[in-house]
Amino acid sequence: MSSIEQAVADAHRREWAxxxxxxxxxxxxxxxxxxxxxxxxxQALRTWARDGVPARPGAWLTTVARRVALxxxxxxxxxxxxxxxxxxxxxxxxxxxxxxxxxxxxxxxxCCHPALAAEAQVALTLRLVCGVPTADxxxxxxxxxxxxxxxxxxxxxxxxxxxxxxxxxxxxxxxERVDAVLTVIHLLYATGHTAGSGDTLxxxxxxxxxxxxARLLHALLPAxxxxxxxxxxxxxxxxxxxxxxxxxxxxxxxxxxDRSRWDGALIAESDQLIVAALRAxxxxxxxxxxxxxxxxxxxxxxxxxxxxxxxxxYDELLRIWPSPVVALNRAVAVSxxxxxxxxxxxxxxxxxxxxxxxxxxLPATKAELLHRLGRDSEAVVAYQAALALADNATEHEFLTxxxxxxxxxxxxxxxxx
Amino acid sequence: MPQYAVLIYERVPPEExxxxxxxAHEQLPSRIAELGGRExxxxxxxxxxxxxxxxxxxxxxxxxxxxxxxxxxxxxxEARDLDHALALAKLTPIADGGVEVRPLVGFEVTExx
Numbered sequence: 001m002s003s004i005e006q007a008v009a010d011a012h013r014r015e016w017a018x019x020x021x022x023x024x025x026x027x028x029x030x031x032x033x034x035x036x037x038x039x040x041x042x043q044a045l046r047t048w049a050r051d052g053v054p055a056r057p058g059a060w061l062t063t064v065a066r067r068v069a070l071x072x073x074x075x076x077x078x079x080x081x082x083x084x085x086x087x088x089x090x091x092x093x094x095x096x097x098x099x100x101x102x103x104x105x106x107x108x109x110x111c112c113h114p115a116l117a118a119e120a121q122v123a124l125t126l127r128l129v130c131g132v133p134t135a136d137x138x139x140x141x142x143x144x145x146x147x148x149x150x151x152x153x154x155x156x157x158x159x160x161x162x163x164x165x166x167x168x169x170x171x172x173x174x175x176e177r178v179d180a181v182l183t184v185i186h187l188l189y190a191t192g193h194t195a196g197s198g199d200t201l202x203x204x205x206x207x208x209x210x211x212x213x214a215r216l217l218h219a220l221l222p223a224x225x226x227x228x229x230x231x232x233x234x235x236x237x238x239x240x241x242x243x244x245x246x247x248x249x250x251x252x253x254x255x256x257x258d259r260s261r262w263d264g265a266l267i268a269e270s271d272q273l274i275v276a277a278l279r280a281x282x283x284x285x286x287x288x289x290x291x292x293x294x295x296x297x298x299x300x301x302x303x304x305x306x307x308x309x310x311x312x313x314y315d316e317l318l319r320i321w322p323s324p325v326v327a328l329n330r331a332v333a334v335s336x337x338x339x340x341x342x343x344x345x346x347x348x349x350x351x352x353x354x355x356x357x358x359x360x361x362l363p364a365t366k367a368e369l370l371h372r373l374g375r376d377s378e379a380v381v382a383y384q385a386a387l388a389l390a391d392n393a394t395e396h397e398f399l400t401x402x403x404x405x406x407x408x409x410x411x412x413x414x415x416x417x
Numbered sequence: 418m419p420q421y422a423v424l425i426y427e428r429v430p431p432e433e434x435x436x437x438x439x440x441a442h443e444q445l446p447s448r449i450a451e452l453g454g455r456e457x458x459x460x461x462x463x464x465x466x467x468x469x470x471x472x473x474x475x476x477x478x479x480x481x482x483x484x485x486x487x488x489x490x491x492x493x494x495e496a497r498d499l500d501h502a503l504a505l506a507k508l509t510p511i512a513d514g515g516v517e518v519r520p521l522v523g524f525e526v527t528e529x530x
Binding site: 086113115161162163164165169173 | 498500502
């Protein structure tokens, strides 16, 4: 890649959202804005090669994209009457970069509007906020490109037809709407972190984009504690990303991972965010999850982890977010504090509850605890149940090996069918 | 202002709706007006046991689509945007069900006299 191509690629990654958000203000139409912005990046390749990279690439691209959009609008004005996006009155808005206001938050909140399906929110955010090509989004979510294109088109159409505002929500709506945005970013990271199926455990492109988004949102909404909490959570996950699998691609448990290879700088950055968020007020679900992850990241070993503190944090998390997945994770912490039987009791209660039926981590966790209790023939049954639910090749391999180990330990005469 | 249809789906047959739900329906237009919207038209439907459907010219007894939550009423509101329309629709008195909000296609329903 030439240095100019690299500069344009960098500007694409860093400035796309800013340029598109500012251009939407001119076009009041998402498709028209996208076309104009793409055109601006093509022009950048040519012009920057001739004149050099401008001092402020974002401002340059925005000026060009808006000019392209205005020309296109003039040509089309008489031909079609579109449904314009609903813009707030533009009065008294803080202007940056030569009079162009920073509209990235409008773009983010529009893409993550709760009236759109969750999968559409994720796709729109990748397409419009991150500028990821539709083909790449389709590949990341394992659907055909036309399917993904149709999903994005349908969502854009709903935004215009149902009149979803291109706006930052009012202060009284902000916490709920911020939570919706954080959910999208977290889902994006989780999808990249543990691919639901396929051969690679991580899809770096997705996790990287999710981290970019979390950083962007934190920069735009520095006072929102849960945004800091999510960023901290993703940073801790990211710090451990290289140690989650062994050299042979095998999935490693937390206890087996090489802690010396965890990224100390990311963990320290995350810790600062968590401390500041906890000082500022009662923690939300992302801050609590980050605090739990950070305790793991700072422990010298699995056994020396501050399990009582982790259980206390899970108690609080379960109180504000009564999800069965949280209860399952809490059961592991309980087993580390009060022994495997106590954890198993919690899991039995969760099994009876039934909401986690089909969730592969429930039988996998149960199997681990049974194995620790020496009840290996029961562990074998639970591992088999987990295997039947796992569709990621790496996880499949991991569970198969755990099953083998439990089978070896089981009473003589116990046979795996 | 743009118009939205609010479709009311109820599990409870209309004749069994609690008195407080019926009273709340009477107050709905003024509550919507308080939030800066307007109820343009509203209609309640008789129970689905009274429905007759025609599909491909064939007449049958019953609603067009059998569902647990039956379409019980429709009203049309004016709202600034979807968020406003959703805030107004949340005022709908419901016994055991919910509402669906749909933008109307480019024509305006006028109040019948």
